[in-house]
Amino acid sequence: MSANSRFIRRIYNLLNKSFGPQYWWPGDTPFEVCIGAILTQNTNWKNVEKAITNLKNEHLLSPIALRDTSLSELAGLIRPAGYYNIKARRLKSFISFLFDEHEGSLSKMSKQPLEELRHKLLNVHGIGPETADSILLYACYKPIFVVDAYTKRIFSRHKLCEEDSDYRDIQNLFMKNLPNDVKLFNEYHALIVKLGKDYCKKKPNCLKCPLGGKQWNLKL
């Protein structure tokens, strides 16, 4: 086993021991996961929850209901999640894709092979790498590792990737060094977000961080 692989697994074990299971994604249905993945782009999850609650209260959390909702009404309801005009359009483009390609059915969409579906999702307006991979992993249960701002910040601070590593570089760091396991990818990303929220914001709080101290050259 390579040194990288040992590091990656050791960090997972540390986080898992410190935080325990995270029960991700925070959403009731695969469809809600997709909506949340778009709404949470560059946005605090608390604000996303308000927007999702609004949609639930209006009984709009289904592909058909959202398809039949006007852009302006949708924008008004998701307002708390920020960038609401842009995100309303992004939600609509995802819904259009779902109906055009998969009869409005997430379970049909999920039957597509991973790489083919990923490629198609990336062609949907408003869906980039992180949103696509969140949908693939947490809504379609495909084995793909989600990289977010926390992942990049934490791993570059600890010199486990370069500061200018791109999305695929970091994703490969995990996927080449871990077994191809949906449950593991699910839990690992969730633990990274937990670590990020609690200890590794832009101004880090290293004192009680499970990764230990202010020394950002991890010695495990």
Place this chain on the structure above:
DNA sequence: GACCAGGCACATC
């Protein structure tokens, strides 16, 4: 009142 949060598309060089 500044700074930040689980990105992405687009313009410009």
Place this chain on the structure above:
DNA sequence: GATGTGCATGGT
């Protein structure tokens, strides 16, 4: 292909 900018609310 790299770099900069707009999008926007709500919490600290």
